[in-house]
Amino acid sequence: MKKLILCLLLTFVDCASEHDVKVAIIGSGMAGLSTANRFLEQNFENFEVFEALDRYGGRVYPVAYGDGYFQHGAQFINGDKNPLFELASELGVVSDVYPDYGHLSDAIVKYGNCPVDEADIDAFRKFADPLDGKYHDVAYNDEKRSYSETVKSMFDKDYAEFLKEQDAESGFRRSVFDSLSLTLRSYFEFEYAARWEELSLRAIEEWDDLGEVGVSYTTDKIGYTAIIDHLRSKIPDSKIHFNHRIANIDYSGPKTVLTLTNGTKIGGFDYVIVTSSIGHLKKFARKMFTPQLPQRKLKAIDKIGMGTSAKIFLEFPDMSWRKDEIVTPLPVAGCLGRKVLDPIEEEFNTFQPISWAPNVLMTWIAGHGPRKVDNLSDEELSNVIVKLLRDIHANDSIPAPTKIIRMKWTHNDLFGGSYSFVTYEQAQAGIKHADMSIPVRKDGKIRVQFAGEGTHHRIFQTCVGAFLSGRREADRILDMTH
Numbered sequence: 001m002k003k004l005i006l007c008l009l010l011t012f013v014d015c016a017s018e019h020d021v022k023v024a025i026i027g028s029g030m031a032g033l034s035t036a037n038r039f040l041e042q043n044f045e046n047f048e049v050f051e052a053l054d055r056y057g058g059r060v061y062p063v064a065y066g067d068g069y070f071q072h073g074a075q076f077i078n079g080d081k082n083p084l085f086e087l088a089s090e091l092g093v094v095s096d097v098y099p100d101y102g103h104l105s106d107a108i109v110k111y112g113n114c115p116v117d118e119a120d121i122d123a124f125r126k127f128a129d130p131l132d133g134k135y136h137d138v139a140y141n142d143e144k145r146s147y148s149e150t151v152k153s154m155f156d157k158d159y160a161e162f163l164k165e166q167d168a169e170s171g172f173r174r175s176v177f178d179s180l181s182l183t184l185r186s187y188f189e190f191e192y193a194a195r196w197e198e199l200s201l202r203a204i205e206e207w208d209d210l211g212e213v214g215v216s217y218t219t220d221k222i223g224y225t226a227i228i229d230h231l232r233s234k235i236p237d238s239k240i241h242f243n244h245r246i247a248n249i250d251y252s253g254p255k256t257v258l259t260l261t262n263g264t265k266i267g268g269f270d271y272v273i274v275t276s277s278i279g280h281l282k283k284f285a286r287k288m289f290t291p292q293l294p295q296r297k298l299k300a301i302d303k304i305g306m307g308t309s310a311k312i313f314l315e316f317p318d319m320s321w322r323k324d325e326i327v328t329p330l331p332v333a334g335c336l337g338r339k340v341l342d343p344i345e346e347e348f349n350t351f352q353p354i355s356w357a358p359n360v361l362m363t364w365i366a367g368h369g370p371r372k373v374d375n376l377s378d379e380e381l382s383n384v385i386v387k388l389l390r391d392i393h394a395n396d397s398i399p400a401p402t403k404i405i406r407m408k409w410t411h412n413d414l415f416g417g418s419y420s421f422v423t424y425e426q427a428q429a430g431i432k433h434a435d436m437s438i439p440v441r442k443d444g445k446i447r448v449q450f451a452g453e454g455t456h457h458r459i460f461q462t463c464v465g466a467f468l469s470g471r472r473e474a475d476r477i478l479d480m481t482h
């Protein structure tokens with residue numbers, strides 16, 4: 001009744017009932033699937049999903065291998081106090097709890113015949129291990145610095161002191177420490193999918209999975225495949241349209257009209273929920289909406305970072321040359337014929353076995369790495385990796401991989417990278433990820449909404465954030481129309 005009175009008095013209150021309204025969901029990634037599932041849970045069926053690709057999942061991208069799946073995208077679950085963790089547990093795909101730092105602390109550092117002193121590796125580890133905790137402390141307790149520092153600006157100061165203490169400001173030991181620093185860089189860059197010189201300490205302060213700091217839940221060899229399959233299975237086929245890429249969303253009239261890239265127009269929508277990544281919006285937001293999005297929204301899209309990280313799966317014909325361990329490669333400038341480090345080679349800081357795929361090694365790259373590597377052919381990439389592996393294992397008979405399985409996230413403008421992060425510029429401009437969640441109104445009425453990992457105020461970057469944001473936007477419509 002209260003709503004009815006408001007409807008009669010005020011034009012800016014959305015008064016349609018749920019039976020009248022029609023909703024378009026752009027994208028069938030985690031956020032789009034979650035939105036549709038939330039609607040169905042609440043018995044609201046007047047929606048349609050438009051997906052540019054011929055598959056659902058978006059940045060959840062499983063590729064079948066043996067009796068499992070390589071996950072090109074999401075693999076871990078952040079936090080156990082959220083409905084996605086509950087769903088994953090029900091589906092039986094949560095396998096373990098793992099420290100975010102694990103792939104570094106559990107790794108064996110390999111440097112081949114280079115005269116590296118193990119004591120220097122230990123010294124570096126003692127220096128590096130507390131840094132993540134230290135940066136969390138500064139981010140949480142020193143508001144001014146949380147805005148003015150990046151992770152790299154913090155590290156540069158700490159590293160300069162460390163080198164002084166070690167009396168290693170130049171020379172060969174300096175080169176060893178520089179190479180070891182790359183492993184720490186890769187930790188931050190993979191964790192936040194960010195170039196560390198752009199990564200604001202606000203990222204640490206603002207991100208919260210409500211769980212123990214520094215741990216995530218691993219999933220088994222089926223993992224996220226089971227989660228997206230489950231969410232997809234609830235949505236009737238008639239409601240999900242693949243190969244439908246939206247070029248324009250025109251909300252200038254009383255009903256919103258979508259234009260596909262082939263020119264087809266589909267109209268009649270009251271609300272449109274856009275789940276495109278920040279990377280996609282950076283490239284297309286200025287032509288994707290009629291009328292143009294509000295300046296504040298465009299500024300948020302410009303300033304919020306879109307980072308890159310990627311996994312590369314290498315299948316070898318023979319693995320007898322290695323033990324079952326995580327390896328941190330340590331190529332050192334001035335050693336094994338390297339005057340300086342190769343700019344591609346320096347991006348590979350971990351080689352990990354996969355327990356259920358014994359002939360496969362996985363390597364992660366992040367920060368500037370994916371952009372560099374995505375421009376290489378498989379053959380070029382294989383040459384760099386084989387040389388690196390041969391050098392660090394001091395074994396010239398290591399074979400080339402027979403297959404390289406990878407996803408070039410930076411080359412696909414539906415994603416434009418892997419996930420969002422808080423940039424220094426964003427922090428300076430006072431922009432929050434939450435700004436992305438503010439709906440766009442026309443004549444006082446909500447018309448365009450945003451969901452997706454890049455719109456979550458607390459747990460951006462992740463599938464949990466994407467999942468929760470989809471429910472948030474579905475609930476926003478259900479609350480207005482109930």
Ligand SMILES: Cc1cc2nc3c(=O)[nH]c(=O)nc-3n(C[C@H](O)[C@H](O)[C@H](O)COP(=O)(O)OP(=O)(O)OC[C@H]3O[C@@H](n4cnc5c(N)ncnc54)[C@H](O)[C@@H]3O)c2cc1C
Nearest residue numbers: 027029030031052058059074075076246418452453462463
């Ligand atoms: C290498 C990598 C590792 C990751 N690891 C983890 C991890 O371990 N844990 C974790 O929680 N998260 C991880 N993530 C992040 C996680 O995958 C994403 O946060 C999440 O999948 C984002 O879901 P989304 O629905 O917000 O966006 P998306 O998955 O990008 O979905 C958006 C969908 O919209 C479609 N679309 C976009 N624009 C249009 C358009 N104009 N018209 C029609 N369709 C459109 C896209 O094709 C896509 O399917 C990782 C990501 C990558 C790349």
